[in-house]
Amino acid sequence: MMSKKVVVGMSGGVDSSVAAMLLKQQGYDVVGVTMQIWQDEAEEVQQENGGCCGLSAVDDARRVAETIGIPYYVMNFKDDFRKNVMDYFADSYLNGQTPNPCIACNRYVKWEALLERSLQIGADYIATGHYARIEKLPNGRYAIRNSVTAAKDQTYALYNLTQRQLAHTLMPVGDYEKPQIRKLAEEAYLPVAHKADSQDICFVPNGDYASFIEEYTGKIVPEGNFVTPDGKILGRHKGIIHYTVGQRKGLGISLGERAFVTEIRPQTNEVVIGNRAQAxxxxxxxxxxxxxxxxxxxxxxxxxxxxxxxxxxxxxxxxxxxxxxxxxxxxxxxxxxxxxxxxxxxxxxxxxxxxxxx
Ligand SMILES: Nc1ncnc2c1ncn2[C@@H]1O[C@H](COP(=O)(O)OP(=O)(O)OP(=O)(O)O)[C@@H](O)[C@H]1O
CATH class of the missing domain: 2.40.30.10 (Translation factors)
Structure with missing residues (x-):
């Protein structure tokens, strides 16, 4: 019988590397793919630690693919990523909301774009190194199930996948704890066995997302007023994109008790401040x-x-x-x-x- 073909999304990290290795061991016909999603070539050369799609990520993924013995390709998904993740991310903050770009990337880039392209080239499945499991339930539906390790569980960011997407997806890492995954990587001499976990938002490597949004959109976001829930002015804020509901640090406001952002009002450019109960x-x-x-x-x-x-x-x-x-x-x-x-x-x-x- 022909073995099933699976395209593994390889970020150059230890989890997706072990995912590819496990599937190969299970007898799948495995192909490794790194999606280039946000960097331009100049940034890639400058970037020292690679991020999730920089040159060193590609180098690492390619070396892993060689070690495991699978074909490996780099594919360009920059348009999909810009439209579905970066634009959404910036718009959301400019509208006074707090986006989750990983959820959008999962549904629209990793699944909608990568899965559809993979099916077109004859794959049966895509696979990732997420800490989550996929099961078919007695009612006939597919569902994401908690990974065996609560510490790394990534199910939250995967809730938005469709039934069709789930039916064509494998997540072999969800059956393991992180230390077991590192051990498997070490035992197989994968060159990424000791690589640090990825952090934060991949396209804002320095974490300063407010500056990123201003640069990306070319907009200067105006300062405005901090107000109490009933409208009393407390001081000036730096622009609504700098704040998120529940935030406590960096407000510079004294209420006489702990102060939190309780609401962001984009129409009036106000950031509302309240106490813990009001948050x-x-x-x-x-x-x-x-x-x-x-x-x-x-x-x-x-x-x-x-x-x-x-x-x-x-x-x-x-x-x-x-x-x-x-x-x-x-x-x-x-x-x-x-x-x-x-x-x-x-x-x-x-x-x-x-x-x-x-
Ligand atoms: N640029 C990319 N190209 C292909 N697949 C990717 C890319 N970025 C992430 N993925 C896939 O999505 C999964 C989850 O991504 P996330 O950024 O959360 O990685 P992670 O949990 O740090 O895992 P890893 O150790 O594999 O990097 C990865 O395991 C990988 O399968």
């Missing part, structure tokens, strides 16, 4: 829904939800309040419910679905 809320609405373990959800009690990547999760009541809208009412108030971030719902360790917080 906590019980209700959120979300749209751009995607359902996974079930086709749909109408109303349900005691659903486990995460409101950002590193949120420990909390229980809420979920109700469908529009064709493309759910309302989640938490059993306890939650700190920093942030427009633009995702709410991801879980059931027994499987992703039930999620959406974008309005």
């Amino acid at each position: 906590c809320q019980t209700v959120l609405r979300a749209n751009h829904l995607n359902f996974m373990a079930r086709e749909d959800i109408q109303e349900e009690d005691h659903v486990f939800a995460k409101i950002r990547y590193n949120h420990k999760g909390a229980y809420c009541h979920v109700k469908r309040t529009g064709e493309d809208e759910i309302t989640c009412t938490f059993e306890e108030p939650q700190h920093a419910i942030t427009p633009g971030q995702a709410v991801v719902l879980y059931e027994d360790g499987y992703v039930l679905g999620g959406g974008t917080i309005i």
Whole structure:
């Protein structure tokens, strides 16, 4: 029987390298691909540590592919990435929201673009080094399941994949803990066995995303007022893109108690400041829904939800309040419910679905 063909997305990191190796060992016909997503050639030459698609990432991935013995290609996805990730990222901040670019990259670039191109060239699957598992449920649907290690779990950023995408995806690393993955890499002499984990937002390597947005869009974002929830002016802010709901550091405001950003008002260019209690809320609405373990959800009690990547999760009541809208009412108030971030719902360790917080 012909073995199934799988295109592994290789970022040059240890996880995707081991993913490629495991699939090869399992008998798949494996092809390694690095997507070039944001750097231009000049930046690639300057970049010292490579990031996720710089020259050293490509060099590392190519050396891993040689070590494992698989064909390897670099493919250009810069247009897809610019349109679906960088533009969205900048627009979202300029509209007073806090985007999650990894979620957009996963759905639209890694899956929509890479998967479709891979299927066109005869692949059956794509694979990544994400810490998550994919299972087909008794109801016939595919769902992302928590990885065996809570410490590295990446399911939150994968809630937006479609059934078709899941049906054509493998995530072999989700069955392992990180130290086991490093050990497998060492034992196979993969040249990236000791490489550090990737951090933060890949296209803003220095972490200064406000400067990145101004440079990228050519816009100067104006200063404005910090205000109390009822409109009293507290001071001047540096421009709304510098802030996110729940933020405490770098405000330079004294309230007589701990001060947090509680709301960003793009129409009036105001950043609202409140105390800890004012930064906590019980209700959120979300749209751009995607359902996974079930086709749909109408109303349900005691659903486990995460409101950002590193949120420990909390229980809420979920109700469908529009064709493309759910309302989640938490059993306890939650700190920093942030427009633009995702709410991801879980059931027994499987992703039930999620959406974008309005
Ligand atoms: N530029 C890229 N080209 C191809 N695949 C990529 C690229 N960037 C990320 N991926 C895929 O997406 C997965 C998750 O990406 P993420 O940036 O979260 O990496 P990570 O968890 O640090 O994993 P790794 O150790 O493989 O870099 C990777 O394991 C890889 O399969």
